[in-house]
Amino acid sequence: MKCLFKHAVIGAFAVAFAGVAAADAAEDPANVIKYRQAIMRSHGTHLFPIAMVVKGEVPYTEHVAAHARAAHAVSLMLADVFPEGTDIGDTRAKPEIWQDWAKFEVAIKALQTATGELVRLAESGDMAAVGAQLEEVGKACGGCHKPFRKEKQ
Ligand code: HEC
Numbered sequence: 001m002k003c004l005f006k007h008a009v010i011g012a013f014a015v016a017f018a019g020v021a022a023a024d025a026a027e028d029p030a031n032v033i034k035y036r037q038a039i040m041r042s043h044g045t046h047l048f049p050i051a052m053v054v055k056g057e058v059p060y061t062e063h064v065a066a067h068a069r070a071a072h073a074v075s076l077m078l079a080d081v082f083p084e085g086t087d088i089g090d091t092r093a094k095p096e097i098w099q100d101w102a103k104f105e106v107a108i109k110a111l112q113t114a115t116g117e118l119v120r121l122a123e124s125g126d127m128a129a130v131g132a133q134l135e136e137v138g139k140a141c142g143g144c145h146k147p148f149r150k151e152k153q
Pocket residue numbers: 033036037038040041043044047078090091092093094104107108111137138140141142144145148149
């Protein structure tokens with residue numbers, strides 16, 4: 001029994017590693033697009049709950065710093081998820097991203113700075129300041145969407 005179990009475990013690892021290898025190799029544009037759209041949505045997943053706390057709709061002030069850190073962590077992934085060739089398919093990314101990558105990077109940096117400050121304020125526990133900073137974060141989202149994201153069809 002013990003031996004069987006061991007084999008099962010080794011088998012499971014082998015499958016897991018094969019999966020990892022495949023993921024390393026794959027940069028299928030359609031999957032990258034899906035992945036980055038999920039990442040984008042996860043910003044909202046963390047910022048919306050912060051807004052609820054700040055407005056006093058729920059009492060979970062001790063969650064706010066963790067949400068802020070999650071949003072900041074996601075902002076640090078953005079430069080990775082726009083490889084060239086991912087402007088075609090089921091995406092609202094504008095070709096301007098790759099035509100003016102330097103400007104796009106500035107927009108990424110603006111969000112990273114805004115969410116970094118959100119973390120700092122959240123950790124200080126000053127919910128009024130967190131609320132004000134949420135607006136700055138929102139501006140950084142819009143500051144990229146306006147030039148670099150197509151309107152919904
Ligand atoms: C540096 C540019 C940039 C920043 C900053 C940015 N976004 Fe985006 N966002 C995009 C682009 C480009 C798309 C379109 C992606 C696609 O369709 O492939 C997008 C798409 C989205 C979507 C739609 C995802 C879907 O399901 O298709 C949401 C929601 C979103 N962003 C929320 C946010 C929020 C909230 C913030 C700020 C916290 C933010 N974004 C910051 C560039 C940015």
